[in-house]
Structures are given as structure tokens and as C-alpha cells.
Amino acid sequence: MTSGVAALWSHRNSLRILVKRDLAVKYQQSVLGYFWSLIEPLGMGAIYWFVFGVLYSRDTGRHLGDAAESYPLFLITGIFAWMWTSSALSEATNALTGQSRLITTMNVPRQVFPIGRVTGRFAEYAAGLPILIAVALVYAAHGRVELGWSLLALPLAVAVQGTLLIGLALLLSAFNVLMRDVERFMRLIIRVLFYATPIIYPLSLVRESDLPGWLKVGYELNPLVGIFQLHHSVWYPDEFPDARLLATTVVGSLLVLAAGWWSFRRLEPAVLKEL
Amino acid sequence: MADPIIEADGLGIRFVRNRRRQLRLRELFIHRGGRNAPAGQFWPLRDVSFQINAGETVGVIGRNGTGKSTLLRLIAGVLIPDEGSIQVRGDVAPLLELSAGFSNDLSGRENLHLVGGLHGLSAGYLKRHFDEIVSFAGEQVERAIDTSVRHYSSGMKVRLGFAIISHLPHPILLMDEVTAVGDAEFRKKCYATIDRLLGEGRTLVLVSHNEKDLTRFCRRGLYLDAGRLTLDGTIAEALDAYHAAVPR
Numbered sequence: 001m002t003s004g005v006a007a008l009w010s011h012r013n014s015l016r017i018l019v020k021r022d023l024a025v026k027y028q029q030s031v032l033g034y035f036w037s038l039i040e041p042l043g044m045g046a047i048y049w050f051v052f053g054v055l056y057s058r059d060t061g062r063h064l065g066d067a068a069e070s071y072p073l074f075l076i077t078g079i080f081a082w083m084w085t086s087s088a089l090s091e092a093t094n095a096l097t098g099q100s101r102l103i104t105t106m107n108v109p110r111q112v113f114p115i116g117r118v119t120g121r122f123a124e125y126a127a128g129l130p131i132l133i134a135v136a137l138v139y140a141a142h143g144r145v146e147l148g149w150s151l152l153a154l155p156l157a158v159a160v161q162g163t164l165l166i167g168l169a170l171l172l173s174a175f176n177v178l179m180r181d182v183e184r185f186m187r188l189i190i191r192v193l194f195y196a197t198p199i200i201y202p203l204s205l206v207r208e209s210d211l212p213g214w215l216k217v218g219y220e221l222n223p224l225v226g227i228f229q230l231h232h233s234v235w236y237p238d239e240f241p242d243a244r245l246l247a248t249t250v251v252g253s254l255l256v257l258a259a260g261w262w263s264f265r266r267l268e269p270a271v272l273k274e275l
Numbered sequence: 276m277a278d279p280i281i282e283a284d285g286l287g288i289r290f291v292r293n294r295r296r297q298l299r300l301r302e303l304f305i306h307r308g309g310r311n312a313p314a315g316q317f318w319p320l321r322d323v324s325f326q327i328n329a330g331e332t333v334g335v336i337g338r339n340g341t342g343k344s345t346l347l348r349l350i351a352g353v354l355i356p357d358e359g360s361i362q363v364r365g366d367v368a369p370l371l372e373l374s375a376g377f378s379n380d381l382s383g384r385e386n387l388h389l390v391g392g393l394h395g396l397s398a399g400y401l402k403r404h405f406d407e408i409v410s411f412a413g414e415q416v417e418r419a420i421d422t423s424v425r426h427y428s429s430g431m432k433v434r435l436g437f438a439i440i441s442h443l444p445h446p447i448l449l450m451d452e453v454t455a456v457g458d459a460e461f462r463k464k465c466y467a468t469i470d471r472l473l474g475e476g477r478t479l480v481l482v483s484h485n486e487k488d489l490t491r492f493c494r495r496g497l498y499l500d501a502g503r504l505t506l507d508g509t510i511a512e513a514l515d516a517y518h519a520a521v522p523r
Contacts, residue, residue, distance in 0.1 A: 013392065017388070101377070104376075107351055
């Protein structure tokens with residue numbers, strides 16, 4: 001594994017080139033260009049705000065606690081991070097199949113391709129951060145959120161999320177070469193994950209619900225739960241995951257990364273023949 | 276004497292026809308199960324051992340489908356062998372496919388930076404030598420450098436690909452039927468460039484059906500038959516073996 005990591009590091013320039021290429025291709029024929037990476041999550045946020053912040057405002061307000069006064073901020077915090085997750089996963093799935101030409105003629109560590117997709121989508125997420133911070137500052141100016149040490153949860157959230165996404169990207173991209181079904185399947189999975197993660201609703205709503213205990217435990221095994229709690233805790237320190245949830249998330253993400261790396265190495269010979 | 280620059284030992288790779296039928300997760304993870312091999316497996320290349328020293332020029336000869344291109348891909352590191360090992364001590368400049376890995380959506384300029392960069396050329400180097408590379412690729416490519424590669428003819432693609440590859444400083448050159456699609460003028464340029472690169476002491480492994488190319492550039496010949504290395508000698512011997520197998 002260490003030699004693989006070293007090879008990857010020595011090809012970080014290739015990674016940069018691929019990410020730049022991906023972004024160039026993505027935005028070259030659209031007028032609004034990179035603003036699309038903002039418009040989409042903001043639009044989604046507006047929809048959920050309309051449904052849960054306006055129509056069901058009484059129910060929503062009761063469960064949000066700290067965030068009741070600033071639900072839009074709560075929403076877009078989650079949705080910006082979710083866009084990174086969902087687009088990284090769906091694009092990483094065909095990272096190898098879609099670039100087979102390059103992969104079969106170029107001797108670079110193949111891990112570069114799925115990791116490049118995750119990095120590219122992270123760049124979009126990072127580009128949206130100023131908007132998020134601007135919204136938070138507006139709420140802070142009105143005294144509805146307080147900015148403090150909790151801001152440090154952001155780098156932690158990003159690091160854990162990056163770990164998890166890279167692991168999943170390696171796993172999915174390799175499997176998709178051998179079974180193209182993965183691509184179709186992922187669309188459903190991503191939709192399920194969106195609702196199975198506290199993005200538009202607070203975790204407390206699940207914890208206090210009437211779901212059977214085993215289901216609640218299963219729910220919190222999803223590393224994304226802790227990651228999104230971390231994201232929310234940037235503005236709402238009360239949401240910071242407890243020790244058990246944090247441990248589950250960090251360990252779970254590292255395990256996924258290890259599993260992804262291992263199976264990528266294992267599947268690589270078969271994948272290369274198949275491309 | 277220094278270690279050979281390319282060293283293959285008992286090299287073999289197995290492909291599976293009709294993989295869909297026998298795709299099982301267990302088989303994916305457990306290689307070389309050893310139990311009776313499922314039907315449909317075949318070895319495009321097996322038990323191939325050879326050593327190539329720095330500065331040698333090697334032609335790989337064989338009929339269609341005898342594993343020549345597979346061998347080049349193994350040397351280039353874009354396939355991983357199932358058996359044996361291959362060691363390559365040095366960077367490889369491969370021109371395996373006519374398209375050289377270009378993405379159709381991008382312009383010639385972007386592809387040049389992409390492919391050149393992935394092959395390890397620095398952005399600064401590419402910028403400095405951009406005009407030189409493009410003018411080597413010819414007037415046609417020069418005019419179309421900002422249109423997407425989708426609209427290039429195969430001749431234009433191979434010219435641009437060759438122009439990039441020939442600028443790589445890597446000591447090992449791999450070429451698969453490069454001169455097959457170029458016109459006479461481009462071929463002349465190709466020859467001059469390959470001569471220059473060989474003059475610098477690079478190692479060449481060439482796959483071709485063109486005997487003139489083979490005898491011109493290669494001194495050593497590997498003759499492959501049905502995935503086995505049956506003859507390793509001078510290029511003339513290898514060509515003789517090839518002619519013996521293929522009635523003219």
C-alpha cells in the first residue's frame with residue numbers, strides 16, 4: 001500500500017491536469033459556467049425551504065432547536081456538502097469507463113482517475129464556500145447564529161468526507177468496469193442516501209422518533225450522518241456529534257478508504273483487461 | 276554490465292471470452308484459483324522471457340492476434356500480467372494507439388497539454404515547445420489546433436500523437452504500427468525523428484508489419500507465434516521465421 005501511495009504522490013501533477021481538464025470540459029459550453037455549481041444547490045435549498053420552512057414551518061421549527069431561527073442556513077450548509085457527495089459518487093462511478101482511452105495508453109497510477117473526480121467536485125464545493133459564509137455572516141449580524149471555535153469543525157468535516165468519498169470512488173469505479181449495473185444502481189442509492197442522512201432535517205428528529213432501536217443504530221452507522229452533523233455544527237455547536245457517533249464516522253470512513261484501496265488494487269488487472 | 280532495461284520473465288496474461296457468463300465476485304478476488312480453468316479462457320501471451328539492454332532496437336514480429344500489441348501494453352504498464360513478471364527500468368514513451376489517448380471533447384491544444392502533462396512533461400516545457408510540437412505535426416494540424424479532436428482525421432491524430440511522444444525525454448520508445456496511416460511526407464519526418472532518437476541511444480520496441488520499417492530500425496527481432504516467443508535473434512532471422520510461417 002505504501003508504494004502505491006508514493007506512486008500516487010509522485011503523480012499529483014497528473015491529478016491536477018485531470019481535474020483541470022474535467023472542469024474545463026464541464027463548463028466550456030455553458031454560458032453561466034461555474035455558477036451552475038452554485039445555482040443547483042441554491043435552487044434545491046429554496047425548494048426544501050419552501051416545503052419545510054414555509055409549509056411545515058411549525059413542525060420544522062419545533063425540532064430544529066438552535067437552527068429554528070436560521071433554517072435556510074441549516075439547509076444550504078447541508079446541501080452544499082451533499083452536492084459534493086452526490087456528484088462525486090456519480091461521476092466517480094464512470095471515472096474509469098469514461099476515460100478508458102487515456103487509461104489504456106497512459107501509464108499513470110489508475111487511482112488518479114477516481115480520486116480526480118472527487119477532487120474536482122471538491123473544488124466546486126470550495127467555490128461555493130464564500131456564499132455559505134456570506135449567508136452565515138448575515139445571520140450572525142442578526143444574532144441568530146454565533147461564530148466561534150465551532151468553525152474548526154469545517155476542516156474536520158471536509159477531511160472525513162474526503163476520506164470516505166475517495167474510498168467509495170475507488171470501490172465504485174473499479175466495480176463499474178466489471179459490472180455496468182453499478183452505474184444505474186447508484187442513482188437510486190444516492191437518492192436513498194440523501195434522505196438517510198440529516199441534511200434537510202436535524203438528527204434529533206430521528207433520535208426522538210418512534211423507529212425501532214436497531215434501525216436507529218443502523219442509521220447512525222452511515223458515516224455520512226456524522227459528517228453532516230459536523231457540517232451543521234460549524235454554525236450550530238449543539239449539533240456536534242457525540243463521541244460515539246464521531247468515532248463511528250471516522251473509523252467507518254477510514255475502513256471504507258482501506259476497503260476501496262484494497263479492492264481497487266485487487267481488481268486492477270481485471271479492470272485493465274476489460275477497458 | 277548494467278541491468279537490462281526491460282526484463283520479462285515467464286510473462287503471461289490471461290483473457291476470458293464471454294466474461295459475462297462467468298462473472299462471480301469470488302473469482303474476481305481470488306486469482307489463480309487453480310481448479311479446472313473455466314472454459315473460454317485463453318492466453319494471448321504466455322511463458323515469454325527476454326531481456327532488452329539499453330540502446331537495443333527490437334522489432335516484434337508475428338501474425339495478427341499473436342500477442343504483439345499485448346506485449347507492448349505489458350511493457351508500457353497499462354496491463355498487469357497474471358503470470359511471471361516484467362521489469363522496466365526507466366520511463367516509457369508509448370505510442371500504442373493511433374489516437375494516443377486524446378479526448379474527443381477537447382481541442383488539439385488542450386489535448387496536447389493533457390497528454391503531454393500525463394506523460395510527465397512540465398507545463399512550462401509544453402508551453403515553450405508548443406509551437407515546435409505543433410509545427411512538427413504538420414500544417415493541417417496547425418490550422419485545426421483549436422478545434423476539437425473529434426474532427427481530426429486519423430492521420431492528423433497520429434501526427435499530433437507522434438509529435439508529443441517524440442518530445443518525451445524517456446529512454447524507452449514503444450511504437451505500434453505508427454507509420455501505417457501517415458502519408459509519405461509524414462513518414463519521412465517520422466523516420467528522421469526515430470533515427471535521431473535512436474542516435475541518442477534510446478531503446479526501441481517496434482511492432483509492425485512493414486518489413487522496411489523493421490529492417491531499417493531494428494537489429495534484433497522477436498518472433499511471436501500463438502502467444503509464445505518462438506525466436507529471439509536478429510531481425511533477419513525473425514523475418515525468415517515469419518515468412519516460413521506465412522506463405523507469401
